Amino acid sequence: MTVHGGIGQSVKRKEDARFVRGQGNYVDDLKLPGMLYLDIVRSPYAHALIRYINIEKAMKVPGVLAVIRGKDLEAANLAWMPTLMSDRQMVLPVEKVMYQAQEVAAVVATSRYAAADGVAAVEVEYEPLPVVVDPMKALAPDAPILRPDKNEKSNKIWHWEVGDRKGTEKALEASDVVVKEKLYIPRIHVSSIETCGCVAQFDSTSGKLTIWMTTQAPHAIRTVFALVSGLPEHKIRVISPDIGGGFGGKVPVYPGYVLAVVAALKTGKPVKWIEDRSENIQADSFARDYHIEAEIGATKDGKLKALRVKTIADHGYTDAAANPSKFPAGLFHIVTGSYPFEQAFVEVDGVYTNKPPGGIAYRCSFRVTEAAFTIERVVDILAKKLGMDPADLRMKNFIPPEAFPYKSALGWTYDSGNYGGALRKAMDMIDYEGLRREQGEKRKRGELMGIGISSFTEIVGAGPSHTFDILGLKMFDSCEIRIHPTGKAIARFGTKSQGQGHETTYGQILAEELGMSVEDITVEEGDTDTAPYGLGTYASRSTPVAGAAAAVAARKIRAKAKLLAAHLLEVSPDDLEWKEHKFQVKGVPGKAKTMQEIAFAAYTNHPQGMEAGLEATAYYDPPNLTFPFGSYICVVDIDKETGEVKIRRFVAVDDCGTIINPMIVEGQIHGGLTMGLAPALLEEIQYDEQGNIQGGSFMDYLLPTAVETPHWETAKTTTPSPHHPIGAKGVGESATVGAPAAIVNAVVDALSHLGVTHIDIPITPWKVWKILHEKGVD
Amino acid sequence: MALAEARAGEEEMGPFSRVHVTINGKAYDAEVETRTLLVHFIRETVGLTGTHIGCDTTNCGACTVLLEGKPVKSCTILAVQVDGRSIQTVEGLESGGKLHPIQEAFIEEHGLQCGFCTPGMMMTSVALLEKNPHPTEAQIRRAISGNLCRCTGYVNIVKAVEHAAKTMSAPSGGGKA
Numbered sequence: 006m007t008v009h010g011g012i013g014q015s016v017k018r019k020e021d022a023r024f025v026r027g028q029g030n031y032v033d034d035l036k037l038p039g040m041l042y043l044d045i046v047r048s049p050y051a052h053a054l055i056r057y058i059n060i061e062k063a064m065k066v067p068g069v070l071a072v073i074r075g076k077d078l079e080a081a082n083l084a085w086m087p088t089l090m091s092d093r094q095m096v097l098p099v100e101k102v103m104y105q106a107q108e109v110a111a112v113v114a115t116s117r118y119a120a121a122d123g124v125a126a127v128e129v130e131y132e133p134l135p136v137v138v139d140p141m142k143a144l145a146p147d148a149p150i151l152r153p154d155k156n157e158k159s160n161k162i163w164h165w166e167v168g169d170r171k172g173t174e175k176a177l178e179a180s181d182v183v184v185k186e187k188l189y190i191p192r193i194h195v196s197s198i199e200t201c202g203c204v205a206q207f208d209s210t211s212g213k214l215t216i217w218m219t220t221q222a223p224h225a226i227r228t229v230f231a232l233v234s235g236l237p238e239h240k241i242r243v244i245s246p247d248i249g250g251g252f253g254g255k256v257p258v259y260p261g262y263v264l265a266v267v268a269a270l271k272t273g274k275p276v277k278w279i280e281d282r283s284e285n286i287q288a289d290s291f292a293r294d295y296h297i298e299a300e301i302g303a304t305k306d307g308k309l310k311a312l313r314v315k316t317i318a319d320h321g322y323t324d325a326a327a328n329p330s331k332f333p334a335g336l337f338h339i340v341t342g343s344y345p346f347e348q349a350f351v352e353v354d355g356v357y358t359n360k361p362p363g364g365i366a367y368r369c370s371f372r373v374t375e376a377a378f379t380i381e382r383v384v385d386i387l388a389k390k391l392g393m394d395p396a397d398l399r400m401k402n403f404i405p406p407e408a409f410p411y412k413s414a415l416g417w418t419y420d421s422g423n424y425g426g427a428l429r430k431a432m433d434m435i436d437y438e439g440l441r442r443e444q445g446e447k448r449k450r451g452e453l454m455g456i457g458i459s460s461f462t463e464i465v466g467a468g469p470s471h472t473f474d475i476l477g478l479k480m481f482d483s484c485e486i487r488i489h490p491t492g493k494a495i496a497r498f499g500t501k502s503q504g505q506g507h508e509t510t511y512g513q514i515l516a517e518e519l520g521m522s523v524e525d526i527t528v529e530e531g532d533t534d535t536a537p538y539g540l541g542t543y544a545s546r547s548t549p550v551a552g553a554a555a556a557v558a559a560r561k562i563r564a565k566a567k568l569l570a571a572h573l574l575e576v577s578p579d580d581l582e583w584k585e586h587k588f589q590v591k592g593v594p595g596k597a598k599t600m601q602e603i604a605f606a607a608y609t610n611h612p613q614g615m616e617a618g619l620e621a622t623a624y625y626d627p628p629n630l631t632f633p634f635g636s637y638i639c640v641v642d643i644d645k646e647t648g649e650v651k652i653r654r655f656v657a658v659d660d661c662g663t664i665i666n667p668m669i670v671e672g673q674i675h676g677g678l679t680m681g682l683a684p685a686l687l688e689e690i691q692y693d694e695q696g697n698i699q700g701g702s703f704m705d706y707l708l709p710t711a712v713e714t715p716h717w718e719t720a721k722t723t724t725p726s727p728h729h730p731i732g733a734k735g736v737g738e739s740a741t742v743g744a745p746a747a748i749v750n751a752v753v754d755a756l757s758h759l760g761v762t763h764i765d766i767p768i769t770p771w772k773v774w775k776i777l778h779e780k781g782v783d
Numbered sequence: 784m785a786l787a788e789a790r791a792g793e794e795e796m797g798p799f800s801r802v803h804v805t806i807n808g809k810a811y812d813a814e815v816e817t818r819t820l821l822v823h824f825i826r827e828t829v830g831l832t833g834t835h836i837g838c839d840t841t842n843c844g845a846c847t848v849l850l851e852g853k854p855v856k857s858c859t860i861l862a863v864q865v866d867g868r869s870i871q872t873v874e875g876l877e878s879g880g881k882l883h884p885i886q887e888a889f890i891e892e893h894g895l896q897c898g899f900c901t902p903g904m905m906m907t908s909v910a911l912l913e914k915n916p917h918p919t920e921a922q923i924r925r926a927i928s929g930n931l932c933r934c935t936g937y938v939n940i941v942k943a944v945e946h947a948a949k950t951m952s953a954p955s956g957g958g959k960a
Contacts, residue, residue, distance in 0.1 A: 196933065
């Protein structure tokens with residue numbers, strides 16, 4: 006017997022009923038009586054002293070009620086706030102601004118438009134200071150010191166390393182072949198279609214502060230607000246309603262949120278702050294910005310031996326990365342990827358520059374895209390150097406299926422994998438051998454066609470409490486289930502969906518575990534007054550951690566249900582088995598009780614001495630991370646006249662362990678692939694030497710449209726995680742992690758006969774055209 | 784329906800203009816600041832929050848509504864410009880308790896994730912199918928290229944539009960808006 010909407014079924018999503026009707030509840034949809042609006046004055050300079058802020062004219066603008074400056078906050082000790090990485094960032098500056106578009110003052114008014122008028126009327130005089138935008142120049146001995154409050158001598162924030170430096174050096178020296186490449190992974194911005202914002206309301210009678218906000222981690226945010234503001238935590242309620250995409254950009258606490266809270270406390274009225282798109286792109290946290298130098302060593306017959314990676318990480322003016330506390334470079338040491346290196350060493354230097362904070366994710370677990378891109382790029386470069394087919398080199402070196410659990414040279418214990426299986430499947434789907442023949446023929450005719458492979462391994466599901474915390478909060482997650490007397494249920498979680506479909510997939514896990522229909526289970530998240538504490542949704546942790554909590558909580562319910570069933574059937578619990586989603590007397594299939602019957606008894610006919618009710622809570626501390634993987638193959642054709650790269654086909658074979666809802670998994674992969682295509686070919690946030698952002702709106706920052714995006718072809722293999730209660734690994738970010746290398750490898754493959762070994766992303770038509778022009782191809 | 788509260792507490796602002804507009808078949812009449820964008824009029828004055836705002840530069844299409852049946856980005860039109868005209872928003876797709884075929888199709892084909900771009904995406908699709916009941920994949924992709932989606936990678940949106948095209952042209956009729 007299968008339950009309706011159990012694990013493995015492509016049930017339609019519960020959340021869609023409201024979304025297709027325009028009845029979603031996003032933060033900007035909220036309208037409270039007497040609500041005021043907050044807008045922000047931003048700096049035109051990347052580095053400047055603030056001489057004065059004159060608010061006189063702004064205060065005369067009709068509708069303007071207040072202007073908040075840094076000195077006003079300083080009086081309340083709120084001008085600075087902590088970042089997640091033991092640094093600090095300004096809510097509003099008192100002395101100087103550190104990046105273009107930094108918040109300088111906030112205007113509170115009776116309408117959105119009046120607030121904007123007030124912003125235009127605030128007069129600020131600046132004294133420009135020398136600007137540092139290049140992290141390499143920031144490390145030069147004569148560079149201006151940007152954060153004397155943190156480090157008086159240098160702009161270096163920290164140095165981090167892992168692995169055996171000497172052993173790796175020796176192994177590289179002993180290798181027959183070593184290739185070395187510089188790879189720059191530029192700044193990019195998640196640009197969820199909903200920008201960030203909040204509504205803050207303070208009830209002076211109860212002393213309670215309620216904040217509806219665009220956050221991926223409502224519980225952790227509540228704790229941070231309590232610690233920063235001094236308000237008691239039970240008097241703070243954070244509500245994360247429907248979220249219009251997150252991708253990591255809605256993990257940090259931005260100054261605007263704090264300013265709205267201050268304004269609500271100051272005015273006694275609800276205050277709404279919603280960023281516009283240019284504010285979102287120019288000032289919210291960025292991803293990537295890694296300057297990488299990677300060396301890979303191998304024997305002459307292609308056996309991988311050693312990997313060394315050195316990176317300069319541009320973190321902007323403060324280290325506000327959204328990483329687990331002990332990992333300043335995130336999980337970048339997954340950089341050995343799908344291969345059993347005997348020796349590896351990785352080091353990263355974090356650096357301050359005059360840019361907004363960097364170091365958040367872009368739909369990937371902490372720095373995992375940077376790692377996957379690095380290894381999958383240099384393996385390809387090595388293949389060319391060795392004259393080997395890149396598929397053969399990978400197949401020859403993959404960690405074999407029987408080696409799992411596998412301990413990597415950089416200390417991770419991979420849970421499970423079958424890397425060769427995924428690559429072979431992708432090669433068969435796309436007819437790899439046929440494509441190579443076609444490429445050979447086309448090359449003779451002077452046509453440019455390339456085939457690129459990426460066989461990535463991810464690391465997600467942070468994480469085990471012995472190692473993983475954010476601001477000291479252990480990275481568990483939670484599920485609380487209540488079964489009602491008639492056999493329906495509500496379940497609440499510490500995570501927060503931003504489009505992933507938790508209301509459906511969590512419901513499916515519970516349906517399977519409890520023998521109920523998915524329609525009979527309501528899933529709620531995002532309200533700190535009602536949901537159990539959890540660390541939130543990012544880094545593909547919802548299914549690995551909260552999904553596991555769902556299974557564990559359901560099994561606790563089953564344990565009690567078994568006693569109730571025994572009572573109802575007048576047998577010993579030992580005589581019962583959970584079979585076909587109900588408790589039945591062993592060997593007597595007709596004698597059984599369903600969860601619905603048991604639930605009714607829990608409230609109406611429970612045995613004497615047993616507590617009434619049927620509910621359970623689980624706080625799940627994962628024993629390990631999960632390691633989803635996949636193999637992608639991309640085929641590109643390049644237009645010699647324009648340099649345009651056209652993706653002809655892209656086959657993605659993913660393995661995320663047990664699949665809960667195949668339809669949703671495929672949708673996640675489609676979206677992830679598109680966010681892998683984006684940085685590979687289109688997106689980059691650049692700055693000029695004065696720190697002026699060069700792509701501060703959707704006019705200049707190019708998100709892929711339906712026209713640039715190919716028709717993705719997907720498939721799966723299934724290698725369950727041995728330590729997850731249902732064997733699931735998480736999938737939301739795999740494709741973002743794996744896709745960029747496949748695309749770049751394909752483009753470089755198309756040009757390799759011209760001596761091209763690498764092109765930095767984004768690979769724009771202009772970059773390709775220049776290369777073709779230089780090589781005399783036309 | 785008069786919306787007198789639109790001016791409450793804003794007496795000293797201006798200039799103001801009176802706007803008469805039909806939205807989803809219902810007449811609205813309000814006095815608003817002349818500079819009010821149509822999207823703010825729809826969302827805040829009228830209170831239909833299904834139409835979203837995703838950018839300020841007419842790029843993302845989250846605010847797409849139909850103006851006399853044609854898709855327009857309501858963040859780049861003033862409310863006064865639509866005075867006396869007729870608008871359809873996502874809230875006007877469902878009819879008599881029955882979802883529009885495009886809404887059904889987005890659910891069936893998993894054409895949405897976070898739901899933020901969805902209303903604009905559906906309005907653009909409805910306009911396409913009105914003009915071209917049997918679009919090719921390339922025509923669909925071009926038609927929705929002014930609507931950005933960050934979640935789905937478009938594959939299932941394209942499938943949803945194809946699905947709706949089939950339903951709407953079936954003999955039993957999916958009907959139209």
